[in-house]
Amino acid sequence: MTQEQWGALQDGLCKTVGRNNYTTWIKPLKYKGSDDGVAVFNVPSHFMGTYVSQNFGELLLSQVSSVNSNVRRIQFKVDETPAKAPAAPKAQPAASNTDLLSSAPLDSRFTFDNFVVGKPNELAHAAARRVSEGGPVIFNPLFLHGGVGLGKTHLMHAISWELRQRNPEMNVLYLSAEQFMYRFVQALRERKMMDFKEMFRSVDVLMVDDVQFIAGKDSTQEEFFHTFNALVDQNKQIIISADRAPDEIKDLENRIRSRLQSGLVVDLHPTDYELRLGILQAKLELHSVHYPGLEIDHGILEFLAHRISTNVRVLEGALTRLFAFASLIGKPITMELTQDCLSDVLRASERKVSIEEIQRKVADHYNIRLSDLIGPKRVRNFARPRQVAMYLCKQLTSRSLPEIGRRFGGRDHTTVMHGVKRIEELQVQDGQIAEDIEMLRRMLEA
Numbered sequence: 303m304t305q306e307q308w309g310a311l312q313d314g315l316c317k318t319v320g321r322n323n324y325t326t327w328i329k330p331l332k333y334k335g336s337d338d339g340v341a342v343f344n345v346p347s348h349f350m351g352t353y354v355s356q357n358f359g360e361l362l363l364s365q366v367s368s369v370n371s372n373v374r375r376i377q378f379k380v381d382e383t384p385a386k387a388p389a390a391p392k393a394q395p396a397a398s399n400t401d402l403l404s405s406a407p408l409d410s411r412f413t414f415d416n417f418v419v420g421k422p423n424e425l426a427h428a429a430a431r432r433v434s435e436g437g438p439v440i441f442n443p444l445f446l447h448g449g450v451g452l453g454k455t456h457l458m459h460a461i462s463w464e465l466r467q468r469n470p471e472m473n474v475l476y477l478s479a480e481q482f483m484y485r486f487v488q489a490l491r492e493r494k495m496m497d498f499k500e501m502f503r504s505v506d507v508l509m510v511d512d513v514q515f516i517a518g519k520d521s522t523q524e525e526f527f528h529t530f531n532a533l534v535d536q537n538k539q540i541i542i543s544a545d546r547a548p549d550e551i552k553d554l555e556n557r558i559r560s561r562l563q564s565g566l567v568v569d570l571h572p573t574d575y576e577l578r579l580g581i582l583q584a585k586l587e588l589h590s591v592h593y594p595g596l597e598i599d600h601g602i603l604e605f606l607a608h609r610i611s612t613n614v615r616v617l618e619g620a621l622t623r624l625f626a627f628a629s630l631i632g633k634p635i636t637m638e639l640t641q642d643c644l645s646d647v648l649r650a651s652e653r654k655v656s657i658e659e660i661q662r663k664v665a666d667h668y669n670i671r672l673s674d675l676i677g678p679k680r681v682r683n684f685a686r687p688r689q690v691a692m693y694l695c696k697q698l699t700s701r702s703l704p705e706i707g708r709r710f711g712g713r714d715h716t717t718v719m720h721g722v723k724r725i726e727e728l729q730v731q732d733g734q735i736a737e738d739i740e741m742l743r744r745m746l747e748a
């Protein structure tokens with residue numbers, strides 16, 4: 303996030319928290335920059351840091367991460383710089399060897415206990431668990447890949463926590479590929495390549511996150527390749543993550559590609575509805591601790607799990623924002639408040655399912671003609687599928703009831719509303735309808 307973006311966010315924050323709160327607590331924050339998923343703000347005192355963190359921390363995080371999706375944590379640091387007379391610039395201390403080898407900070411929330419397992423991630427989770435036991439090296443490297451925000455970093459941190467807990471003596475080095483490059487360049491600049499090589503080769507477990515970053519960076523790739531080989535030769539475990547499979551990373555040298563493929567390559571698939579709902583329920587427990595007076599209806603969680611299918615980070619951010627918003631304005635979390643507070647997120651992650659697509663799939667499923675689904679006939683064979691289609695249009699598109707009515711042969715919006723209600727009731731009473739809806743939803747979401 304740039305200073306300009308932070309400036310732009312402040313207007314919205316002022317509106318959300320009110321001018322008084324804004325002037326007292328938000329305005330004095332000085333944005334210092336983001337690194338490694340952490341956005342750092344300077345605060346004038348410890349008290350203020352604690353207060354802002356407890357009362358506005360989640361709101362700030364959701365706002366900052368809406369601009370920079372890499373940011374996962376906000377840190378408040380007391381501004382130690384003297385207000386007057388700038389001090390003479392200090393000579394930059396030379397990087398110590400421990401700097402070169404220190405692990406990147408681990409997020410304390412990214413543990414196995416906090417990782418929700420579902421069909422899309424069960425293999426990746428099982429492989430991560432196995433590696434975290436620290437037994438004999440079976441697959442080397444373990445290569446985890448998947449789209450943005452699907453839990454790769456979470457699993458990497460979880461492995462690291464677990465290994466360190468089981469064996470505190472073990473030298474586990476976790477860092478992003480970007481940090482690997484940064485340390486490599488630093489070693490080159492300071493003529494410490496021997497130290498760099500020796501140190502990287504002395505770790506017991508090496509974990510490199512977002513390895514796609516080194517694609518196209520020739521010398522870094524070269525060094526990474528040598529480090530990798532040296533560790534594999536010593537039978538040391540390597541764990542790598544990337545946003546895609548090794549053979550899909552462009553500008554990666556072939557010898558590295560084939561090295562990366564030589565262990566176990568596992569994919570974190572896009573989340574499905576059940577997993578998203580499970581994650582929301584797990585996160586809800588955390589929010590309930592912070593906001594003891596606030597409750598959220600299960601229907602709203604289901605709504606969020608249906609509507610926000612992009613990535614888990616966005617889903618989490620939505621829940622955080624919802625709780626922060628409701629608590630700040632002192633209102634209960636209703637469906638109306640949810641749609642209001644999350645309108646931008648809901649719009650951005652809107653599925654591109656069209657009414658026509660829904661009508662076609664439903665007609666196929668019930669083996670009736672599209673013209674009968676849309677047409678005027680009121681016999682049950684057509685009326686029930688029609689109501690199912692209307693219900694799915696309401697759930698999966700952002701079309702209004704009158705618009706849906708128009709697309710079903712010019713029906714009135716009250717007819718659509720009645721149809722949607724009827725299907726909601728039938729889903730509870732009639733297992734077959736519930737099953738049909740679930741299956742159609744899956745087909746449409748696929």
Ligand SMILES: Nc1ncnc2c1ncn2[C@@H]1O[C@H](COP(=O)(O)OP(=O)(O)OP(=O)(O)O)[C@@H](O)[C@H]1O
Pocket residue numbers: 374412416417418419423448449450451452453454455456457512545581614615618
């Ligand atoms: N299965 C899960 N259970 C609980 N939380 C999850 C799960 N999957 C993802 N998350 C949460 O979603 C957020 C994003 O996950 P993470 O940072 O691990 O994604 P990533 O795959 O590394 O994304 P990127 O490609 O952006 O680096 C984190 O807060 C993480 O805790």
